[in-house]
Amino acid sequence: MTDSGGYILVTGANGQLGKAICSALDTEMAPVLAYSSKKLDITNPDAVEKAFSSKKINWLVNCAAYTNVDGAENAFPAAMEANAVAVGHLALICRDLDIPMIHFSSDYVYDNGLTRPLSESDPLNPRSIYAISKLAGEDIIRETWHKHLILRTSWLYSHEGHNFLNTMLRLGSENKHLKIVDDQLGAPTYVADLASAVRSMIRIIEDSGDQSGFWGTYNISNAGETTWYAYARAIFEFASLDVDCEPTDTASFNAAAPRPAYSVLSNQKLNDVFGLKLQNWKAALKKCLQEKGNSGG
Ligand SMILES: NC(=O)c1ccc[n+]([C@@H]2O[C@H](COP(=O)([O-])OP(=O)(O)OC[C@H]3O[C@@H](n4cnc5c(N)ncnc54)[C@H](OP(=O)(O)O)[C@@H]3O)[C@@H](O)[C@H]2O)c1
Numbered sequence: 001m002t003d004s005g006g007y008i009l010v011t012g013a014n015g016q017l018g019k020a021i022c023s024a025l026d027t028e029m030a031p032v033l034a035y036s037s038k039k040l041d042i043t044n045p046d047a048v049e050k051a052f053s054s055k056k057i058n059w060l061v062n063c064a065a066y067t068n069v070d071g072a073e074n075a076f077p078a079a080m081e082a083n084a085v086a087v088g089h090l091a092l093i094c095r096d097l098d099i100p101m102i103h104f105s106s107d108y109v110y111d112n113g114l115t116r117p118l119s120e121s122d123p124l125n126p127r128s129i130y131a132i133s134k135l136a137g138e139d140i141i142r143e144t145w146h147k148h149l150i151l152r153t154s155w156l157y158s159h160e161g162h163n164f165l166n167t168m169l170r171l172g173s174e175n176k177h178l179k180i181v182d183d184q185l186g187a188p189t190y191v192a193d194l195a196s197a198v199r200s201m202i203r204i205i206e207d208s209g210d211q212s213g214f215w216g217t218y219n220i221s222n223a224g225e226t227t228w229y230a231y232a233r234a235i236f237e238f239a240s241l242d243v244d245c246e247p248t249d250t251a252s253f254n255a256a257a258p259r260p261a262y263s264v265l266s267n268q269k270l271n272d273v274f275g276l277k278l279q280n281w282k283a284a285l286k287k288c289l290q291e292k293g294n295s296g297g
Contacts, residue, residue: 024192
């Protein structure tokens with residue numbers, strides 16, 4: 001899949017998406033350098049330079065990020081350091097070494113009041129510190145190095161790690177009654193589906209004679225839309241947990257960071273350019289829970 005002797009470097013390899021990316025790419029011929037935050041802190045310029053100079057890298061897949069959305073409200077420097085400054089440094093190195101860079105951003109950069117699936121060219125209006133830092137990271141990449149795929153995704157979950165699915169499974173087994181926000185619309189996205197699409201994108205680009213039409217920013221999520229409340233109900237139904245769910249609103253929940261009321265992503269560009277389409281979020285959730293059951297995770 002890649003030039004012989006080259007590696008795909010995955011940063012943030014111990015995160016929920018990083019793990020899925022490593023296992024999706026591992027099934028291919030390309031060797032993967034899976035660097036957790038301990039192995040490579042992307043905010044340490046010397047360590048980053050060393051990682052790129054010690055091995056031949058053919059692709060960078062940056063899964064490292066400051067991802068604590070509420071925590072970022074009181075941690076502006078840390079969020080900007082990881083999500084923008086370090087990302088800019090990675091983009092500079094990739095430019096200097098001619099390495100294509102895949103990077104992930106968030107549906108939270110939109111928050112523009114529109115209530116139909118959002119396309120890449122729709123207005124941006126990040127309101128939380130997290131979203132501001134993610135958009136800053138996007139902008140730095142776009143200004144630095146054209147061989148990039150910036151993939152805006154939403155509501156990620158995996159069978160392991162810190163995410164809404166696992167929080168609901170834990171709370172659902174402890175409580176019979178839960179209040180869940182019902183006035184934010186989005187699309188839960190299974191990291192295995194996202195990782196498999198990333199693998200396809202790399203393969204499509206590598207197999208293409210002219211790569212120039214592929215670089216850019218894409219929205220990518222499982223298909224369909226839901227609210228956190230309806231998502232939780234689907235989790236409890238599929239996991240056979242008897243939980244009484246009560247809808248509540250964002251204002252009552254009182255989270256530290258503002259979140260968009262609507263952030264469903266149109267995947268039309270992904271489909272037009274790469275011919276890729278992710279399955280519906282409910283089918284993906286069912287599959288994840290089956291895999292979780294099988295793995296005992
Ligand atoms: N989670 C979502 O719902 C969601 C939605 C939209 C977009 N995204 C984006 O998707 C990407 C992957 O998110 P995720 O859900 O996989 O998050 P995650 O599970 O929190 O993983 C992020 C990983 O980045 C690592 N990391 C943090 N700071 C680092 C640094 N300075 N150097 C190296 N590694 C560092 C973390 O390591 P430690 O744990 O050791 O700190 C963690 O393993 C991120 O870009 C995120 O912004 C996520």
